[in-house]
Each structure stands twice: as structure tokens, then as C-alpha cells.
Amino acid sequence: MKLLRVGPPGSERPCVMGPGDRVLDLSSLTTDIDGAFLAGGGVDRVRTALAEGSLPEAEPYERIGAPVARPGKVVCIGLNYSDHAEETGAALPAEPVVFMKASNTVVGPDDEVLVPRLSVKTDYEVELAVVIGATARYLSSPEEAAGVIAGYAISNDVSEREFQNERGGQWDKGKSCETFNPLGPWLVTPDEVGDPQALGLRLWVNGEQRQNGDTKNQIFGVHHVIWYLSQFMVLDPGDVVNTGTPAGVALGRGPEAYLRAGDVVEVEVDGLGRQRQRMGQA
Missing domain, CATH: 3.90.850.10 (Fumarylacetoacetase-like, C-terminal domain)
Incomplete structure (x- = not known):
């Protein structure tokens, strides 16, 4: 699974690469890809949503941000x-x-x-x-x-x-x-x-x-x-x-x-x- 964050600095949206390399929006599952998401079963929730085919395509974007938000260190x-x-x-x-x-x-x-x-x-x-x-x-x-x-x-x-x-x-x-x-x-x-x-x-x-x-x-x-x-x-x-x-x-x-x-x-x-x-x- 490939997780990514897209959008302007400070306003990135969480996404995942879906079938056919389509970028799918994760906003219905999480506000961001961060420590709380990773520790709280977020990856498993994304796998389930991918299997169900319930994730919408992301809106057009021009920038890819760092894939994890605000690392503590x-x-x-x-x-x-x-x-x-x-x-x-x-x-x-x-x-x-x-x-x-x-x-x-x-x-x-x-x-x-x-x-x-x-x-x-x-x-x-x-x-x-x-x-x-x-x-x-x-x-x-x-x-x-x-x-x-x-x-x-x-x-x-x-x-x-x-x-x-x-x-x-x-x-x-x-x-x-x-x-x-x-x-x-x-x-x-x-x-x-x-x-x-x-x-x-x-x-x-x-x-x-x-x-x-x-x-x-x-x-x-x-x-x-x-x-x-x-x-x-x-x-x-x-x-x-x-x-x-x-x-x-x-x-x-x-x-x-x-x-x-x-x-x-x-x-x-x-x-x-x-x-x-x-x-x-x-």
C-alpha cells in the first residue's frame, strides 16, 4: 500500500494509491496521515475501504507533500x-x-x-x-x-x-x-x-x-x-x-x-x- 498526502503546504489531504494508480481520498477515514493514524489502526481501515471500493478519487492537485505529517523527531x-x-x-x-x-x-x-x-x-x-x-x-x-x-x-x-x-x-x-x-x-x-x-x-x-x-x-x-x-x-x-x-x-x-x-x-x-x-x- 502506498499512502501519500497531496495539496498545498499545511493543507495536505490524506490519500492512497488505488487500483490503476488512481489517487483515492482518505478524508472520510482520517484528517491526516500522522502518528495517531498509524498507531490507531489507520492502515487496516484503509485496507478495508480499498477492498470495499468505497473511496472516492482525490480532487486534482499540483503538489505532493511529505507522506507523514509532523514527525515528532x-x-x-x-x-x-x-x-x-x-x-x-x-x-x-x-x-x-x-x-x-x-x-x-x-x-x-x-x-x-x-x-x-x-x-x-x-x-x-x-x-x-x-x-x-x-x-x-x-x-x-x-x-x-x-x-x-x-x-x-x-x-x-x-x-x-x-x-x-x-x-x-x-x-x-x-x-x-x-x-x-x-x-x-x-x-x-x-x-x-x-x-x-x-x-x-x-x-x-x-x-x-x-x-x-x-x-x-x-x-x-x-x-x-x-x-x-x-x-x-x-x-x-x-x-x-x-x-x-x-x-x-x-x-x-x-x-x-x-x-x-x-x-x-x-x-x-x-x-x-x-x-x-x-x-x-x-
Whole structure:
């Protein structure tokens, strides 16, 4: 099942992709796709309505928003692909590297992304995002993590590397600039995704392919990451977890590879759709 939200920022309508890729309106079932919907059996209600054929087609729309509304937090895993760690000169981590991104960085998959003022090293990162569907607190094993995952989406973990690595303090200041987390277009349920460790990830800048990886090369797999995080924090329904990026980021390519206003970034993950962002200037 593919869940999505369409409409202007702040006024998105909840929808689902129905038979024949028709976009169907979920307004009769919920006001939004958020943590309460995911934790309260919303996905099952949508399945029932789809089986009954009772959902109307959505009204025409011009914009797709992030597929989950108002995530409480965005938790990220750094250096989770061996080739990415190598290109950045970092040692392979013994445990997942964890950092946070401001939740208001989340925007629609095709929304404009703003290069921050004074930025000289704005970077891109295609990632598999996990959306939490049930409270995860001290999970007993990675296997238990599967039961708290609502679905998966594409994430572009946009980063400003000078802010992140050269300005002191923690990574968050280079990760939390406005618009720095395009998400979507869809939230795809686990039954449709299949094995999360068998997904190709790709990213292009101005038509040039920069990243071409596969989640099978993650150092810490999706279920391990969710289990691990639950030992240190409570993951709530609607939270987003970005699980790391493969090699090919601008940080490993040189100064000419960083993003500038006017650049176009395209991102895709197998089975999860495609994003397209034009870079603007803050």
C-alpha cells in the first residue's frame, strides 16, 4: 500500500494509491496521515475501504507533500555504508552513529530545497527512511523491530558539510537547515516493500548520476538500527529514521560537486518512487 498526502503546504489531504494508480481520498477515514493514524489502526481501515471500493478519487492537485505529517523527531544514522565511510576517510563504526535532524526540515519530495546563507558545502544524501508505526521502547531484539515499522519512504538527507564538520559542536547544525529533508512521495507499507536490505538507491545532480548503492551494503541493517535506537530513546508513531547513505556524496568528490542554487537533484529508491528538487537560495 502506498499512502501519500497531496495539496498545498499545511493543507495536505490524506490519500492512497488505488487500483490503476488512481489517487483515492482518505478524508472520510482520517484528517491526516500522522502518528495517531498509524498507531490507531489507520492502515487496516484503509485496507478495508480499498477492498470495499468505497473511496472516492482525490480532487486534482499540483503538489505532493511529505507522506507523514509532523514527525515528532527525525533520527539519523551516519556512516552506515562501508563505501561511504571509506570516501569520507572515517573508520567503520563499531556501533551505529546517531544524530538528530530538526523535524521541521521535512518537506515534500519535489519541494524547493534552500541553500543556506553563507553555505559553501551543501550536500545531498539518498537514504531509505523508516516511518515508525508503534511505540518502540527497549525492544528485545532486532527481529522485534519489524512489528513497529509502519513503512518506508525515500529521504534526501541534505547536509551542509562546513556547518557539520568545521564549525565545532555536533553534526546537527549542518543537518537541520530549513527544507533539508525532502521525504516521499509515498509511505509504502512493509508488505509491499519486501526485504528492506535489498533495495537499490540512486541520485542524480543535473542529470549526472552521483550515487548508486544498495541497502544490502548497510553496516547495520534496518531492523538492527530500530532495535538499537530503542535502547537509548523512545521511538513514537510517526517518527522518521534515516538509515544512512551510500558512496558518491559531494564530500567525497570535491568542491565542484557541492550544490548551488539552480541545481536539480533527482532521487529514487526501488519500489518507493522518485523525488525531484530544484535548489533555491535562502
